[in-house]
Every structure is written in structure tokens, then in C-alpha cells.
Amino acid sequence: MTSQPPVPFNDLSRFDDDLIAEIESSVSRVIRSGWYILGPENSTLEAALASFLGAGEAITLGNGTDALELSLAALGVGPGDSVLTVANAGGYTSVATRLLGARPVFCDIDPMTLLPTAATVRAALETLPEAPRAIVVTHLYGALAPVQEIVAVADEAGIPVVEDCAQSFGASIEGRRGGTFGRIATTSFYPTKNLGGMGDGGAIFTADEDLAARVRSLRQYGWGAKYTIERPHGRNSRMDEIQAAIVAVQLERxxxxxxxxxxxxxxxxxxxxxxxxxxxxxxxxxxxxxxxxxxxxxxxxxxxxxxxxxxxxxxxxxxxxxxxxxxxxxxxxxxxxxxxxxxxxxxxxxxxxxxxxxxxxxxxxxxx
Missing domain, CATH: 3.90.1150.10 (Aspartate Aminotransferase, domain 1)
Incomplete structure (x- = not known):
């Protein structure tokens, strides 16, 4: 056994002094503003995220699992439906699918990349008794799956693709960021993520204005106008202003x-x-x-x-x-x-x- 201190698996306490000072300043700004939920910090972060990714819109949410659930809900997934995904990615899509009363179904992965491929997705679609309502492509470990090819297979079958970018935020294929290939994409700002906050948070990204409007409604009770509930499966999934301010600082790095x-x-x-x-x-x-x-x-x-x-x-x-x-x-x-x-x-x-x-x-x- 070595006598040296252990090499930690992760250490969230190692922020440099400049970053700590910038975060403290941002948090102080929020505290002094008196606006703590879905305010200007969220709006600024949404614009910055959309610009960074090259997405049409970004919508902040309470956490990454809510992002998966509300993305699927916005696509119309509900009781009796199925969602195709992989089975080696921690179970988060399966949890989100079950929360909608739907059933997760699975494709295998490439034995070398450990990611889904067009071939594994096609093989699953050929064996399932009915087509899934959506396909979730998880970019596992930070590596982008061959999402363009998967989207092509999904398009042939008329199935929308959701990209889970929680571990891959910032990755690109020929200069195009992951999260811009499917109909909608998700991420998490859990503190250990490459782009993390100091608490929970998440977001979705889409170029589809109708999908964006649905998610904005669903994150706040399904409201159309204030106190007017128009959509089923609405919930409280709002990102607080302090987390939005912190993630905005982290995005710059x-x-x-x-x-x-x-x-x-x-x-x-x-x-x-x-x-x-x-x-x-x-x-x-x-x-x-x-x-x-x-x-x-x-x-x-x-x-x-x-x-x-x-x-x-x-x-x-x-x-x-x-x-x-x-x-x-x-x-x-x-x-x-x-x-x-x-x-x-x-x-x-x-x-x-x-x-x-x-x-x-x-x-x-x-x-x-």
C-alpha cells in the first residue's frame, strides 16, 4: 500500500480562488436582487446555453431526470407507450419513462464503444411488437453516439429522438454540438457533471418552437396563463436563480x-x-x-x-x-x-x- 494520500475519484472542493470569487459575486447578486425562481438569471443562462449549443431554445428545469421526463411528455409519451433506450446507462431514462406510465424497452450496444448504434437500434425496432413512441440516445461517459445515423433510422420509422447530453455537454461531431441532432435534447447540472452547479438543475434544448412551448408550460404546472392549467402532466420543475447564476459562470470555463x-x-x-x-x-x-x-x-x-x-x-x-x-x-x-x-x-x-x-x-x- 502507498503511504501517499489517496487519489480521489472526484473532488468538488478544488475550485480555484478566482472561480470561487466569481461564484460568490454571482450568488450575492441574486440574493440582493430579491428574485429567486425563474428570473433574469435563468433567462440569461437559457440564452447562453442555446448560443453555446447552437440550439434554437434552451429551457431550464429542476433537474436532469425532470428534463428527460418532460421531454418525453412533450413528445406525447404516456400510458401504454414504450420508449427505446439502452440498459447500461444508470437507469435514468427508464425511471423517467415509468413516471409517464410508459414502458422502457431496450436495444443492445456496440461492444467496443458501449454506445447504441444505428444497427443496434434497427435490430431492436425489428424485434419489438410495436414501434416505441420515442428513442432516447444516451451519450454515455461523455462520448457522442453515432447519433446522425441513429436519427436516420428513427426518421425512417417516424420516431422522434431525444438526446441525453448530461455526460457529453460540449462534445461535437465535425463542429456540430451534440444535442442538436434529435428533436429534443436534455442535460443535467448535477454537481459532478462537466457543466455542473452546486445543487440540482437541468435543461432541455430544441429547435422545435412547439416542443419548447410545451416544456415551458409543463415545468410550471401545465399553465397556459398564470393559474390556468391547460396541459396534463404539468409539475413544479423550476431552476432557482442561484443555481442558474452558478451554472452560467461554469459555462464560461x-x-x-x-x-x-x-x-x-x-x-x-x-x-x-x-x-x-x-x-x-x-x-x-x-x-x-x-x-x-x-x-x-x-x-x-x-x-x-x-x-x-x-x-x-x-x-x-x-x-x-x-x-x-x-x-x-x-x-x-x-x-x-x-x-x-x-x-x-x-x-x-x-x-x-x-x-x-x-x-x-x-x-x-x-x-x-
Whole structure:
């Protein structure tokens, strides 16, 4: 065992003094304004997010799960419908789908990228007894799935695509940001995200004005006018002004932080591991939200990192179709998904990692 302090998996306390001062100033501005919910800070953030992404509109919400749920609700998903998604991404889309009274159904993933592809989506559509009402493409670990090809398959079937960009915000394909390919996209501002706040928050993005209007209504009780409820499935999902102000500050640093993450990931890719596989490659389509490796003997590989004092985690250990909540009469053939959940684990990845800490992670990788 090393006598050095452990390398943390993440550390949200490592903000630099300039960032802390800027956030404190922004929070003070909100406190002095007397406006704490859906005010000018939210409006400013929505405009900045839409501009950054190249989306028509951005709409802030209470959290990322609400963003998924309200996106699906805006697309008309309801009781008796199904939503196609992957089963290796933590279960968030499945939760949002069930909240609408709908049923999650699953496609398998590519065994190398661990993402859905046009082929896996098409294969699922061919085997399902009826077409899903929507397809959710999760850009897992910060890597963009081949969303253009998936959208083409979905368009053939007349099914709208939702992009889940919670882990990939800022990633691009040939200069076009993820989140602009489907009918609607979502993100989360949970503190550990690449673009995170200091509490909960989320947003949706769309170029469809009607969808945007539906989500704006649904986030506030389904109102058409104040105190006039016009839409079903409305709720209170409003982002507070303090979180909006904090996320706006963080947005200004996002590209630089993502670049630092990619630099760290490149170190991991070239660390010389032979018995484990670093899943992703650092390029513009990958924000390095998580640094994920695969090992056929996961417990043994994690033990090597423990010996070097490097913290690890697993994202994600239980596939959606294997969760206890799943109906017992449902069976799914998802071999690549099941292999992934049995073999993946994550190593430290956040932009404030020190170079000596990155060195130690690389030393552990080199032992493998």
C-alpha cells in the first residue's frame, strides 16, 4: 500500500480562488436582487446555453431526470407507450419513462464503444411488437453516439429522438454540438457533471418552437396563463436563480475544462495497460466525463488501483433489464450490455486532478 494520500475519484472542493470569487459575486447578486425562481438569471443562462449549443431554445428545469421526463411528455409519451433506450446507462431514462406510465424497452450496444448504434437500434425496432413512441440516445461517459445515423433510422420509422447530453455537454461531431441532432435534447447540472452547479438543475434544448412551448408550460404546472392549467402532466420543475447564476459562470470555463479532461484521458490511453481496455479516445466527440476501463477480472484490476491509492467506481453495475423493478415476464437478449456491466469500472477524471495524481493513475494502469 502507498503511504501517499489517496487519489480521489472526484473532488468538488478544488475550485480555484478566482472561480470561487466569481461564484460568490454571482450568488450575492441574486440574493440582493430579491428574485429567486425563474428570473433574469435563468433567462440569461437559457440564452447562453442555446448560443453555446447552437440550439434554437434552451429551457431550464429542476433537474436532469425532470428534463428527460418532460421531454418525453412533450413528445406525447404516456400510458401504454414504450420508449427505446439502452440498459447500461444508470437507469435514468427508464425511471423517467415509468413516471409517464410508459414502458422502457431496450436495444443492445456496440461492444467496443458501449454506445447504441444505428444497427443496434434497427435490430431492436425489428424485434419489438410495436414501434416505441420515442428513442432516447444516451451519450454515455461523455462520448457522442453515432447519433446522425441513429436519427436516420428513427426518421425512417417516424420516431422522434431525444438526446441525453448530461455526460457529453460540449462534445461535437465535425463542429456540430451534440444535442442538436434529435428533436429534443436534455442535460443535467448535477454537481459532478462537466457543466455542473452546486445543487440540482437541468435543461432541455430544441429547435422545435412547439416542443419548447410545451416544456415551458409543463415545468410550471401545465399553465397556459398564470393559474390556468391547460396541459396534463404539468409539475413544479423550476431552476432557482442561484443555481442558474452558478451554472452560467461554469459555462464560461466549460471548453477549457473539457480540454483538460481530454488531456488527462490521453495520458491514460498511452499508459501501457495491456490486460484492461481504456474504452474511449480523446477527441472533439468526447468530453471525458468519465474515464472508463474494461477488465475481464474487474475486482482484481480495481485491487491494483487500491494498492496505488487510487479510488475507483463502477458506472454502471446493474443493467436496467436486470433491475428488481423489471417485470419478471420480460426477457431481453442484450449480451454486449451485460458484458459491459460486468466488466467496466471508472478511474479518476476531473479537471482539477494534479499532474502527480495523474502520474499515479498511469502507474496503476501500467501495472495492468
Amino acid at each position: 466549460l471548453d477549457a475544462n473539457n480540454a483538460r479532461r481530454r488531456d488527462i484521458h490521453r495520458r491514460y490511453e498511452t499508459a501501457g495497460a495491456t490486460t484492461v481496455r481504456v474504452v474511449n479516445t480523446a477527441d472533439e466527440s468526447f468530453t471525458a466525463h468519465l474515464a472508463v476501463v474494461q477488465a475481464e477480472h474487474r475486482a482484481d484490476a480495481r485491487a491494483v488501483f487500491d494498492r496505488f491509492g487510487v479510488k475507483t467506481d463502477v458506472h454502471y453495475p446493474v443493467a436496467d433489464h436486470r433491475q428488481p423493478i423489471q417485470p419478471p415476464d420480460e426477457t431481453w437478449s442484450l449480451p454486449s450490455t451485460e458484458h459491459a456491466t460486468d466488466t467496466v469500472f471508472s478511474i479518476p477524471m476531473f479537471p482539477e486532478l494534479r499532474d502527480d495524481e495523474v502520474d499515479r493513475v498511469c502507474e496503476a494502469l501500467g501495472e495492468l
